[in-house]
Amino acid sequence: MSGAPALEVTDLSIAFQSRHGLLTAVHGVSFSVGRGEVLGLVGESGSGKSVTGLAVMGLLDAAGRITSGSVRLLGTELVGLSERQLRKRRGRDISMIFQDPSTTLNPVLRVDTQIIEALTAHERLSQKAARARAVSALEAVGIPSPAERLTAYPHQFSGGMRQRLAIAIALLHRPAVLIADEPTTALDVTIQAQVLSEVQKLAADQGTGLVWISHDLSVVSGLADRVAVMYAGRIVETGSVADILTDPAHPYTSGLIASVPSRNRRGSPLAQIRGAMPSLAAVPPGCPFHPRCDFASGICARAMPEPLAFADRIVRCHHPLAAAARAETLSA
Amino acid sequence: MTAPIIALDGVCRDFTRHADYAERLANAVLRRAGPSRVRAVDSVSLTVAPGEVLGIVGESGCGKSTLARMIAGILKPTAGTIRVAGTDLATAPERERRAASLAVQMVFQDPTASLNPRARVIDLVGEAPVAHGMVAPREKERFVCDLLARVGLDPSARSLFVHQFSGGQRARIAIARALAVNPKILVCDESTAALDVSIQAQIINLFMQLRADMGLTYVFVSHDLGVVEHISDRIAVMYLGRVVELAETEAMFAEPKHPYTRALLEEVPRLEPVKRRFSAVRGEMPSPLAPPPGCHFHPRCPIAVERCSTERPALRPVGDGRLAACHFA
Ligand SMILES: Nc1ncnc2c1ncn2[C@@H]1O[C@H](COP(=O)(O)OP(=O)(O)OP(=O)(O)O)[C@@H](O)[C@H]1O
Ligand SMILES: Nc1ncnc2c1ncn2[C@@H]1O[C@H](COP(=O)(O)OP(=O)(O)OP(=O)(O)O)[C@@H](O)[C@H]1O
Ligand code: SF4
Ligand code: SF4
Ligand SMILES: [Mg+2]
Ligand SMILES: [Mg+2]
Numbered sequence: 086m087s088g089a090p091a092l093e094v095t096d097l098s099i100a101f102q103s104r105h106g107l108l109t110a111v112h113g114v115s116f117s118v119g120r121g122e123v124l125g126l127v128g129e130s131g132s133g134k135s136v137t138g139l140a141v142m143g144l145l146d147a148a149g150r151i152t153s154g155s156v157r158l159l160g161t162e163l164v165g166l167s168e169r170q171l172r173k174r175r176g177r178d179i180s181m182i183f184q185d186p187s188t189t190l191n192p193v194l195r196v197d198t199q200i201i202e203a204l205t206a207h208e209r210l211s212q213k214a215a216r217a218r219a220v221s222a223l224e225a226v227g228i229p230s231p232a233e234r235l236t237a238y239p240h241q242f243s244g245g246m247r248q249r250l251a252i253a254i255a256l257l258h259r260p261a262v263l264i265a266d267e268p269t270t271a272l273d274v275t276i277q278a279q280v281l282s283e284v285q286k287l288a289a290d291q292g293t294g295l296v297w298i299s300h301d302l303s304v305v306s307g308l309a310d311r312v313a314v315m316y317a318g319r320i321v322e323t324g325s326v327a328d329i330l331t332d333p334a335h336p337y338t339s340g341l342i343a344s345v346p347s348r349n350r351r352g353s354p355l356a357q358i359r360g361a362m363p364s365l366a367a368v369p370p371g372c373p374f375h376p377r378c379d380f381a382s383g384i385c386a387r388a389m390p391e392p393l394a395f396a397d398r399i400v401r402c403h404h405p406l407a408a409a410a411r412a413e414t415l416s417a
Numbered sequence: 418m419t420a421p422i423i424a425l426d427g428v429c430r431d432f433t434r435h436a437d438y439a440e441r442l443a444n445a446v447l448r449r450a451g452p453s454r455v456r457a458v459d460s461v462s463l464t465v466a467p468g469e470v471l472g473i474v475g476e477s478g479c480g481k482s483t484l485a486r487m488i489a490g491i492l493k494p495t496a497g498t499i500r501v502a503g504t505d506l507a508t509a510p511e512r513e514r515r516a517a518s519l520a521v522q523m524v525f526q527d528p529t530a531s532l533n534p535r536a537r538v539i540d541l542v543g544e545a546p547v548a549h550g551m552v553a554p555r556e557k558e559r560f561v562c563d564l565l566a567r568v569g570l571d572p573s574a575r576s577l578f579v580h581q582f583s584g585g586q587r588a589r590i591a592i593a594r595a596l597a598v599n600p601k602i603l604v605c606d607e608s609t610a611a612l613d614v615s616i617q618a619q620i621i622n623l624f625m626q627l628r629a630d631m632g633l634t635y636v637f638v639s640h641d642l643g644v645v646e647h648i649s650d651r652i653a654v655m656y657l658g659r660v661v662e663l664a665e666t667e668a669m670f671a672e673p674k675h676p677y678t679r680a681l682l683e684e685v686p687r688l689e690p691v692k693r694r695f696s697a698v699r700g701e702m703p704s705p706l707a708p709p710p711g712c713h714f715h716p717r718c719p720i721a722v723e724r725c726s727t728e729r730p731a732l733r734p735v736g737d738g739r740l741a742a743c744h745f746a
Contacts, residue, residue: 130584243702245701246701273477273640274642275476275684276701276702277684279698281695282694282695285695300613303643303685304686306689306690307686307692307693308695326692340615341614342688344615344617346644346646348688351646351666354622354625355621357615357619357622358618361583
């Protein structure tokens with residue numbers, strides 16, 4: 086299928102078996118990523134970002150499962166595939182990188198062994214050709230003197246270099262989709278900028294669709310084309326970076342943007358959202374944001390708002406803020 | 418000018434580090450003597466005025482926490498002097514030293530690690546002031562309730578344990594505990610780093626409210642430049658143990674003088690609705706075990722010349738009361 090987006094997630098719900106019974110961590114999440122496009126998936130701790138990424142990869146742990154919805158990779162459904170079938174796809178058509186690169190890297194194997202293993206898992210290659218590919222993969226992520234570095238072990242690399250190694254391995258087969266779960270969060274600012282610049286360049290050159298997961302709206306705003314904002318397991322707003330930053334439609338998005346220090350006059354009190362994110366076992370009824378929302382009305386505590394589409398954006402709120410969204414609710 | 422409440426003069430801190438297995442192996446194979454001394458803080462001199470907020474920024478391992486712990490009196494300098502409210506913590510008589518060390522309290526990044534998990538909030542907060550005779554035992558409960566309310570916690574939660582609170586609430590408990598001995602100075606080491614943005618904003622507002630209400634002085638350590646910019650009057654930038662630039666916040670952000678500060682400010686992710694091209698300072702952070710000679714920044718500096726690799730630039734005045742450690746600032 087040629088017109089299909091690289092990744093299309095529709096109405097995905099994910100639940101975990103727990104002491105409190107089956108707890109739903111992600112509710113009906115939908116998004117899509119085109120080739121060469123960057124989608125930022127933003128939200129605070131516990132909002133369900135990592136779980137969403139893991140479910141797309143088919144990597145949920147034993148307690149978790151997809152309870153409904155669909156994940157289509159280049160038009161092919163992944164939900165319901167066997168582990169064997171998924172393994173053929175993983176690393177070749179879709180890859181993931183994590184905050185901690187040691188999730189991907191094996192500490193007791195030399196770097197060349199790991200890269201060549203990853204290469205030959207999906208391709209038939211001579212040792213010589215594989216080595217050459219490994220060298221150019223390290224070169225592409227900006228690792229200096231790649232041929233010599235190949236014979237080193239992961240612990241001989243700095244944190245930033247280890248993360249680049251993980252990225253190099255994830256991109257070996259030029260996957261259609263790369264899911265990046267906070268890979269620069271633990272890095273220093275200057276090293277983060279180096280890694281971001283490599284990923285940005287590679288994804289654009291290879292036409293990889295990138296899902297960039299982060300709690301930091303500032304990182305995402307410089308990198309992404311579109312943003313999806315998550316709160317308590319739901320995407321509450323999706324749109325272009327420019328639309329969302331200049332004219333947020335959901336009160337939570339607006340609160341998040343306003344609480345970033347650089348958006349406030351130096352020394353003045355920061356705009357803040359009162360209260361805290363609810364835990365999975367105690368999600369409020371209706372709109373889960375209503376106890377913290379300045380715009381809440383009676384209906385917010387009773388009914389979950391349905392997604393409202395307008396001007397290439399989607400928002401889930403009974404009283405959306407953006408001017409364009411308001412026009413839409415009035416005409417409906 | 419009022420006398421500074423904190424004065425550091427030539428403060429150094431060395432650590433002897435034990436090489437890990439891989440390093441020992443490499444040292445043995447290459448027959449080299451493993452360097453094992455780290456100068457975590459290298460000749461830092463600075464002052465903080467009463468009521469001022471001094472921000473300390475820099476990347477991982479540059480010595481921020483080590484400097485903060487020395488100012489808080491938790492760690493001794495290996496050279497130089499630290500005076501807090503006029504008292505030299507190293508040489509003052511016991512009674513004076515006790516008073517001075519109560520005057521400066523530290524708030525850590527991870528309250529879970531610094532708060533006893535088996536103690537109730539009322540004891541976590543109320544124990545020290547009772548032990549120091551600042552609060553009578555029968556006044557303890559009322560004292561703690563007042564303090565909890567002041568930091569935005571419900572006093573009825575005073576009998577709970579730390580694990581029963583959210584991250585933001587734990588940060589508030591840690592602040593209440595620091596405030597309990599009526600300090601003049603709070604040293605905050607990454608106190609908001611583990612918090613979500615919306616909660617971080619609440620805690621920063623609390624810090625600023627307390628400063629206005631109680632006239633506190635802050636030393637505020639963070640790797641997050643946005644947070645430091647917001648809260649600080651002046652900022653010290655550190656690189657590999659040295660202060661490389663010290664200036665008033667607005668002046669520094671308007672026109673950084675040191676090439677490292679310039680690079681750092683350029684790479685801060687900003688909330689802007691435009692895609693940007695990330696470029697970056699070249700190279701990696703050098704090992705603190707073997708810092709480059711001369712100016713520590715020279716291998717990464719875009720304007721370095723021969724002289725930079727041999728001659729250490731002094732932190733010197735560069736106009737408008739600013740200091741920078743660069744031959745060309
Ligand atoms: N293996 C698991 N078993 C049970 N619950 C889980 C499991 N993994 C995640 N959860 C729950 O699912 C919810 C979403 O978690 P997730 O890790 O996706 O959050 P996140 O948005 O990635 O947060 P963070 O920014 O902290 O990484 C949380 O409430 C979490 O406790
Ligand atoms: N107790 C110690 N023993 C040995 N070395 C230490 C000790 N504490 C700190 N160091 C070293 O001193 C240097 C400065 O460390 P410090 O923790 O002050 O840095 P930092 O700027 O706070 O970094 P971060 O941003 O990662 O917290 C580092 O090289 C560190 O390894
Ligand atoms: S639905 Fe109601 S409570 Fe929820 S975000 Fe919108 S206005 Fe606020
Ligand atoms: S002293 Fe030289 S190397 Fe150091 S910052 Fe200045 S120009 Fe760069
Ligand atoms: Mg996560
Ligand atoms: Mg530190």
